[in-house]
Every structure is written in structure tokens, then in C-alpha cells.
Amino acid sequence: MTPMQKHFDVIVIGAGPSGMMASLAASGQGASVLLLEKKERPGKKLLLTGHGRCNITNIRIPDNFRETYHENGRFLTSSLHAFSPEDVREYFLSLGIPTHEEDDGRIFPDTQKASSVCEALEKALSGNGVVLLTDSPVRSVKKSDGIWTVTTEKDSFSSKAVILSTGGKSFPHTGSEGDGYALAKVNGHEVTELAPALAPIFFSAFSDASCASRGEDCGAEFTLAGITLPDVGSSLWVGGKKVKSARGDLLFTHQGVSGPASMPLSRELPSSKGKYPEGYVRFQIDMLPDIREEEVGKMLLQAMTENPNRYMKRLLCETFHLQEKAAVLVLDGKAMDICAHEVTKEMRKAIVRKLKASAFDVEKCTPMDIAYVTRGGVSVKQIDPKTMGSKVQEGLFFSGEVMDIDGISGGYNLQFAWESGRAAGIAAAEYSQA
Ligand SMILES: Cc1cc2nc3c(=O)[nH]c(=O)nc-3n(C[C@H](O)[C@H](O)[C@H](O)COP(=O)(O)OP(=O)(O)OC[C@H]3O[C@@H](n4cnc5c(N)ncnc54)[C@H](O)[C@@H]3O)c2cc1C
Structure with a gap:
């Protein structure tokens, strides 16, 4: 010039x-x-x-x-x-x-x-x-x-x-x-x-600071950080209504989730300066998107009947090809050390529900700075x-x-x-x- x-x-x-x-x-x-x-x-x-x-x-x-x-x-x-x-x-x-x-x-x-x-x-x-x-x-x-x-x-x-x-x-x-x-x-x-848009989603249960301030253990979910669930279904619920769904790999972070199964949903998070009220915004994961809930129930019952002495964690990993940490999440961190024959009908139903619809409270709208x-x-x-x-x-x-x-x-x-x-x-x- x-x-x-x-x-x-x-x-x-x-x-x-x-x-x-x-x-x-x-x-x-x-x-x-x-x-x-x-x-x-x-x-x-x-x-x-x-x-x-x-x-x-x-x-x-x-x-x-x-x-x-x-x-x-x-x-x-x-x-x-x-x-x-x-x-x-x-x-x-x-x-x-x-x-x-x-x-x-x-x-x-x-x-x-x-x-x-x-x-x-x-x-x-x-x-x-x-x-x-x-x-x-x-x-x-x-x-x-x-x-x-x-x-x-x-x-x-x-x-x-x-x-x-x-x-x-x-x-x-x-x-x-x-x-x-x-x-x-x-x-x-x-x-x-x-x-x-195209941003990570933060979960209340993963909020390190909030757990620590309440003097609580952050629970099984917290141990998920770093794992990827391949090809899951996901959906975002606001005020009890499903607003969007996606499918793909889901990466758990220390704060919540990221990756193809969560990023497209982030643009639907309601804008809010502070935290969402408890239960208002929920992120739901379907770990077996190609199998209907009824079929999952049948498969689980059959596997439990055939392997009564197998630990549930192992049984879930084998039957549904889950990673160990995903099985821990499904079992809520509690029923891990029990064998199939010890599982009650209610527990089994709850496991099926978790496989098809594990839900997490979303903590707040993602900060703009970190959106793609x-x-x-x-x-x-x-x-x-x-x-x-x-x-x-x-x-x-x-x-x-x-x-x-x-x-x-x-x-x-x-x-x-x-x-x-x-x-x-x-x-x-x-x-x-x-
Ligand atoms: C981490 C990350 C990864 C991504 N990966 C992909 C990908 O792989 N594929 C894809 O399709 N998209 C991707 N995106 C999105 C993509 O980068 C953006 O959509 C794209 O860069 C937008 O281009 P743009 O030119 O409109 O704006 P920008 O890339 O934001 O460029 C705007 C420019 O304007 C300049 N500017 C702003 N204000 C002023 C001013 N007042 N005076 C002078 N200059 C100014 C800025 O400094 C900047 O250089 C990614 C985004 C991020 C953050």
C-alpha cells in the first residue's frame, strides 16, 4: 500500500x-x-x-x-x-x-x-x-x-x-x-x-464445587469423566418436554458431556444467567438406541437367568457390550457387587430404564466463550x-x-x-x- x-x-x-x-x-x-x-x-x-x-x-x-x-x-x-x-x-x-x-x-x-x-x-x-x-x-x-x-x-x-x-x-x-x-x-x-451453539453441556451432578460445598460425594457419575460412549441416542428435555434429540458418540468431561451426541443439543438450552431450577432441564442418554426397551428387558432377564452367579457389572458389559464405567452408571454405583440372582424385579426394571434413559440435570446454560x-x-x-x-x-x-x-x-x-x-x-x- x-x-x-x-x-x-x-x-x-x-x-x-x-x-x-x-x-x-x-x-x-x-x-x-x-x-x-x-x-x-x-x-x-x-x-x-x-x-x-x-x-x-x-x-x-x-x-x-x-x-x-x-x-x-x-x-x-x-x-x-x-x-x-x-x-x-x-x-x-x-x-x-x-x-x-x-x-x-x-x-x-x-x-x-x-x-x-x-x-x-x-x-x-x-x-x-x-x-x-x-x-x-x-x-x-x-x-x-x-x-x-x-x-x-x-x-x-x-x-x-x-x-x-x-x-x-x-x-x-x-x-x-x-x-x-x-x-x-x-x-x-x-x-x-x-x-x-455447538457447546459442551454441564451437569449439576458433576459440579465438583457444588458437591464439595455440600460435603457430599459426587457419586458414580463423577467417575465417568474421560470415557466415551460410542453411538448413543441423546435428548434434551426442558420443563418436561423433549426439545431435540441427537445420536453419536458421547464424551463425558469433568463438568458434563461433549461430543456429537451432545453438541447439537446445546443450542436448545434455555438462556439463563444463573443455574436452572432442579429438574427443569434434563439430558437423557439412550445407551442402546437400536433396541426397544421391551427387548432390552427380555435380553437382560435371559442373561440373568442363564448366569445367576455372575456379577451384574460383568453381565451388563457382556450382554450389551458396555464399557465398565457405563455399567457402573447404569447400576447407580450401588448394585455393582451383587450377583444376578440377588437382583429384585424392581431393580431389574430400574436397570433397563437406566440403559434406555439415564437422565442428568443440566446445571446452567453453557458460557458463550466456549461455544464453537x-x-x-x-x-x-x-x-x-x-x-x-x-x-x-x-x-x-x-x-x-x-x-x-x-x-x-x-x-x-x-x-x-x-x-x-x-x-x-x-x-x-x-x-x-x-
Ligand atoms: C474450536 C473451534 C473449532 C471449529 N472447527 C470447525 C470445523 O472444523 N469446521 C467448521 O465448519 N467450523 C468449525 N468451527 C466454526 C468456524 O470456525 C466458524 O464458523 C468460522 O470461523 C466463522 O468464520 P467468520 O469468518 O465468519 O468469523 P471468524 O472466524 O470469527 O472471524 C472473524 C474475524 O473478524 C475479526 N474481527 C472481529 N471484530 C473486528 C473488528 N472490530 N475489527 C476488525 N476485525 C474484527 C476477528 O478478529 C476475526 O479474525 C470451529 C470453531 C471453533 C471455535
């Missing part, structure tokens, strides 16, 4: 995946582009994705986008068709990043490194002549006489078009602190309620789905997580970042050059 250059066709705010893609798309149309990033380097969240491996997209997008992108899924119809997961793969191949498919359609770079994806984008930005300024947090975005003025802590720039790509509000150390919501609001945009994705954001009602352009302010565009869209895990959130970034970049360049 010449030190004097202060006016650009397009200014992009936020150098996450969507902002970098928007900058590349706009510069690809011949627009002069300034990309302003708050942190000392671009793509800090991108570097964390897929446990550092970057689950770049997913080639399995069902026709019904609600399954992957919830309430606002339909908003993505045109951007997804314009820049499909296959297009994303081809695009990264053109940047020197070949990709491969893993389970459930998830696509990863062959390098297995998110850093290589970020480096390829940075190289392309510089190749396209995009001016990237890091350590430049944007404080205000204002329009006057058809020209936007974007002010950072140190400087001020102008442009015909602005793309807001500031991300959500989780993992704030990566720079995504929710700044974009205020910038959108002052420009007349509605921001829907923000909540954590933010639910809510700039309302898509005021955004054109083809161009990502504001319906309120001409020349203002949006890309990525700052909008009220969140996807399930599996590469869908990055797919949304790429496709919305591309749509916004092309449209902003066209607008600025018209």
Missing part, C-alpha cells in the same frame, strides 16, 4: 475465513480491497478448526437445509448452489490445497493442517493485491453521501462498499468478540438473541440471500457467522463462511464499480 492510500472500492472488516474469501472474491472482480483485522494475524479461529486439521466443508448437504442450518437454512439456497462444497474443494485445489473425504462427508485438507489453509488464503490475498492491515480493530462504520467511512483505533478509510465479516461472539481470544453486532445495529440492522459457534446474529430478514447485501443500507454487505445462521458440526459452518464470503465479495465489487 502506498502510505497515502485511504480510499478503496471495498473494505472488508474481519480477516476470518469469510472475510478472507470475501476479499479474494472482490479483488478477483478487479476491485481494490482493504481487509482490516483486529488481531495481530488473520484467521486465528480458522487455525483452531477441526482440532487444528480444518474440516473445510462437507459434501453431504441434504436438500432440506433446515437439517444442517436450522431455522434459517433456506436463506442459503442460492449461495450454496453458487459455491457448493465441490466448488470449495476445487477452489482450494487451485490454491494448492488438495482435500480428501473422511467419515460422514467431512472434507479435510490433505496436509491435515488448518495452518496450511490459512497460509494459502494469505498468499492468495497478497497475490490479488488485497491490502491487509492487522492490529486494526474497527470502531465505527458510517455512510455519508454514498461513501462509507471506516474508522479503526489508529486511522480512517473510505470506500463505496463495506463487508462486515466480524464473526460471532465465541472464543473471544481469537478476535470474535461480537463487535459486528453493534456496527450492524448503528446502521439500522436488527440483531437476534445470541446464544451458544454463535446462534443468532444480524437478522437475515434484512439481508439479500443472493448478494449478502443489506436491505437497509445500500453498499453494506455481510459474510459469515456475524449473521443469524449456524450449522451443525461437520464442516458446515466453514462452508457457510466460504459461500457467503464469496457471494458478498462479488456483489460488493460489482456495487462499487457500478
Whole structure:
């Protein structure tokens, strides 16, 4: 950049995946582009994705986008068709990043490194002549006489078009602190309620501090920390009503649960500042989702009848292929040292119930900081789905997580970042050059 250059066709705010893609798309149309990033380097969240491996997209997008992108899924119809997961793969191949498919359609770079994806984008930005300024947090975005003025802590720039790509509000150390919501609001945009999505869930029974303060033993559940129950069914209950269910591996942590069987349910947790009332929010696990409760009862009775002197813990592990700690949970930590012939009918029924519906009180809404994705954001009602352009302010565009869209895990959130970034970049360049 010449030190004097202060006016650009397009200014992009936020150098996450969507902002970098928007900058590349706009510069690809011949627009002069300034990309302003708050942190000392671009793509800090991108570097964390897929446990550092970057689950770049997913080639399995069902026709019904609600399954992957919830309430606002339909908003993505045109951007997804314009820049499909296959297009994303081809695009990264053109940047020197070949990709491969893993389970459930998830696509990863062959390098297995998110850093290589970020480096390829940075190289392309510089190749396209995009001016990237890091350590430049944007404080205000204002329009006057058809020209936007974007002010950072140190400087001020102008442009015909602005793309807001500031991300959500989780993992704030990566720079995504929710700044974009205020910038959108002052420009007349509605921001829907923000909540954590794709986050761990905390159980009251696992609350170390609360047990200790009551002078109690935290019980059998506490010993589960660190184990993974493979392919279980899970469901979230609020005020006695089932609000959502999921299936997959469930990882027990010291505070509750994480993993594919719990993360999708976290976005349905009711917002609350403090702890939930006892019994109000419950997380239920079905350890044998492919076997009906009646059948489980028959299988257990038969195993007990055939092995009257076997310890129940061992019998459960053998009959239902459970891990030992899962059997401890089912037996409530009490009936472990008894043999099958000592188990009463009531105890047997309770065991079956636990196998099919072990329930835990959820302690509180997960803090936003540790959610992988933010639910809510700039309302898509005021955004054109083809161009990502504001319906309120001409020349203002949006890309990525700052909008009220969140996807399930599996590469869908990055797919949304790429496709919305591309749509916004092309449209902003066209607008600025018209
Ligand atoms: C641990 C973790 C793992 C994940 N793994 C995956 C995965 O494997 N696959 C997947 O699809 N999704 C994954 N996600 C989600 C995915 O990372 C996000 O959806 C995606 O990064 C959103 O991209 P974005 O460009 O919209 O926003 P962000 O990546 O949040 O980028 C926003 C950028 O804007 C900058 N910014 C903010 N405010 C300002 C300001 N005022 N001025 C200037 N710059 C500003 C920020 O510093 C940041 O660089 C993961 C998320 C996390 C936290």
C-alpha cells in the first residue's frame, strides 16, 4: 500500500475465513480491497478448526437445509448452489490445497493442517493485491453521501462498499468478540438473541464445587469423566418436554458431556444467567438406541437367568457390550457387587430404564466463550440471500457467522463462511464499480 492510500472500492472488516474469501472474491472482480483485522494475524479461529486439521466443508448437504442450518437454512439456497462444497474443494485445489473425504462427508485438507489453509488464503490475498492491515480493530462504520467511512483505533478509510465479516461472539481470544453486532445495529440492522451453539453441556451432578460445598460425594457419575460412549441416542428435555434429540458418540468431561451426541443439543438450552431450577432441564442418554426397551428387558432377564452367579457389572458389559464405567452408571454405583440372582424385579426394571434413559440435570446454560459457534446474529430478514447485501443500507454487505445462521458440526459452518464470503465479495465489487 502506498502510505497515502485511504480510499478503496471495498473494505472488508474481519480477516476470518469469510472475510478472507470475501476479499479474494472482490479483488478477483478487479476491485481494490482493504481487509482490516483486529488481531495481530488473520484467521486465528480458522487455525483452531477441526482440532487444528480444518474440516473445510462437507459434501453431504441434504436438500432440506433446515437439517444442517436450522431455522434459517433456506436463506442459503442460492449461495450454496453458487459455491457448493465441490466448488470449495476445487477452489482450494487451485490454491494448492488438495482435500480428501473422511467419515460422514467431512472434507479435510490433505496436509491435515488448518495452518496450511490459512497460509494459502494469505498468499492468495497478497497475490490479488488485497491490502491487509492487522492490529486494526474497527470502531465505527458510517455512510455519508454514498461513501462509507471506516474508522479503526489508529486511522480512517473510505470506500463505496463495506463487508462486515466480524464473526460471532465465541472464543473471544481469537478476535470474535461480537463487535459486528453493534456496527450492524448503528446502521439500522436488527440483531437476534445470541446464544451458544455447538457447546459442551454441564451437569449439576458433576459440579465438583457444588458437591464439595455440600460435603457430599459426587457419586458414580463423577467417575465417568474421560470415557466415551460410542453411538448413543441423546435428548434434551426442558420443563418436561423433549426439545431435540441427537445420536453419536458421547464424551463425558469433568463438568458434563461433549461430543456429537451432545453438541447439537446445546443450542436448545434455555438462556439463563444463573443455574436452572432442579429438574427443569434434563439430558437423557439412550445407551442402546437400536433396541426397544421391551427387548432390552427380555435380553437382560435371559442373561440373568442363564448366569445367576455372575456379577451384574460383568453381565451388563457382556450382554450389551458396555464399557465398565457405563455399567457402573447404569447400576447407580450401588448394585455393582451383587450377583444376578440377588437382583429384585424392581431393580431389574430400574436397570433397563437406566440403559434406555439415564437422565442428568443440566446445571446452567453453557458460557458463550466456549461455544464453537454463535446462534443468532444480524437478522437475515434484512439481508439479500443472493448478494449478502443489506436491505437497509445500500453498499453494506455481510459474510459469515456475524449473521443469524449456524450449522451443525461437520464442516458446515466453514462452508457457510466460504459461500457467503464469496457471494458478498462479488456483489460488493460489482456495487462499487457500478
Ligand atoms: C474450536 C473451534 C473449532 C471449529 N472447527 C470447525 C470445523 O472444523 N469446521 C467448521 O465448519 N467450523 C468449525 N468451527 C466454526 C468456524 O470456525 C466458524 O464458523 C468460522 O470461523 C466463522 O468464520 P467468520 O469468518 O465468519 O468469523 P471468524 O472466524 O470469527 O472471524 C472473524 C474475524 O473478524 C475479526 N474481527 C472481529 N471484530 C473486528 C473488528 N472490530 N475489527 C476488525 N476485525 C474484527 C476477528 O478478529 C476475526 O479474525 C470451529 C470453531 C471453533 C471455535
